[in-house]
Amino acid sequence: MNITIPGARVVDVRTSLPRHKTLRYGRRKLTDIRSAAMHHSATVSGSPEAFARYHVGTNGWPGIAYHFVIQKDGVIYWCNDPEAISYHVGNSNRHALGICLVGDFRTQQPTAAQLESANRLIQYLQAQIPSMTQVFGHQEYPGYSWKNCPAFPMGTFRTNYSQFLQKAVGKVDKPKQVPVAIKLNGALLSATGFLQDGVSMLPVRAVANAAGGKVEWIEQTKDVRVNGRDLTEKVVSGSAYAPARELAAVLALQVEWDGSTNTVGLRGEV
Structure with missing residues (x-):
């Protein structure tokens, strides 16, 4: 299985990242996915490998928390199958797909390349997973209002994504119901x-x-x-x-x- 996103580079690292010796993430149907959860790594730099080592070695999790990681140059790293119920938004894990942008956006800003790749990735995923209709920040999920993640304004992100979609697909007449x-x-x-x-x-x-x-x-x-x-x-x-x-x-x-x-x-x- 490959992911091809026009205008973006996707690197499949699902089989090369550190994994727990015995623990495995649970599985779900694609129709269980309701939202994309946006995160920042809260680190100035980093890589899927580094995040996976921390999540497995320090947290004791089955694998990396995120389904996708987007580096500052806009390269998208595919880390988990969408069907994997990875650990990233607590009790909402079953219905959320995790996307992490590398950076500490409490003191930095996402790069234009990251935001462009995030928009293209979400557009692709929503076409493949129609039930994934919402995009939320980590702090917008129940129990996480205290957490400053992804530390950029999600309202602005969603507005810009909507404008991106309008430019990408054009205005489409709604079918008669x-x-x-x-x-x-x-x-x-x-x-x-x-x-x-x-x-x-x-x-x-x-x-x-x-x-x-x-x-x-x-x-x-x-x-x-x-x-x-x-x-x-x-x-x-x-x-x-x-x-x-x-x-x-x-x-x-x-x-x-x-x-x-x-x-x-x-x-x-x-």
Whole structure:
């Protein structure tokens, strides 16, 4: 497997970095990845090899914490498979992919080459991993508000990344969404969903409330949970939508599709 990113150099060091003799990182599905976590190394200089030696030898971790490391010259080092649940944002590790820019940005600034490579890398990853819709700084994850990492303003980074995307891909017309009606135990709900790539996406809060489910919104990571379980949600105009079958499963509902009327039928105990 190779990663080819136009305008960026990627070096695959996954098999050459120091690893723990016995410990291994857990694995996940690509669809588990919700966000890219931005870090700085908090060192004036460094390398994936040096970081891996520290993470393994000093911290006792299975391997290097990051999935990618970007040097000051913009070269991207591929350090872990995206499926690896590496240690870099605590309880959010399962849903986050770690990207580290070499440097101590408390006293330095990221180089233009680093920021350009970071933008290109995230663009590539979001195309390969559509569920990775968010980009956060380390300190924006739950439990890390105290940590000055990556020590550059993430709001500015996200704005610049958005502008980068607009220039890279141009303005694309949004496809027309086909509305989907929703019935719960035969009763038509006032809320509607929509079809996306052949999948019925339903409004999480409206359906969960009608079915007696518990909805939680995790502000730091922009994740929604129903009955304590994560969903592969999509946020549209401030509202979270999830695949009908996935939402039905966490609500213990049966689901059926009526293609003649574009209606999702949900049945269960209310």
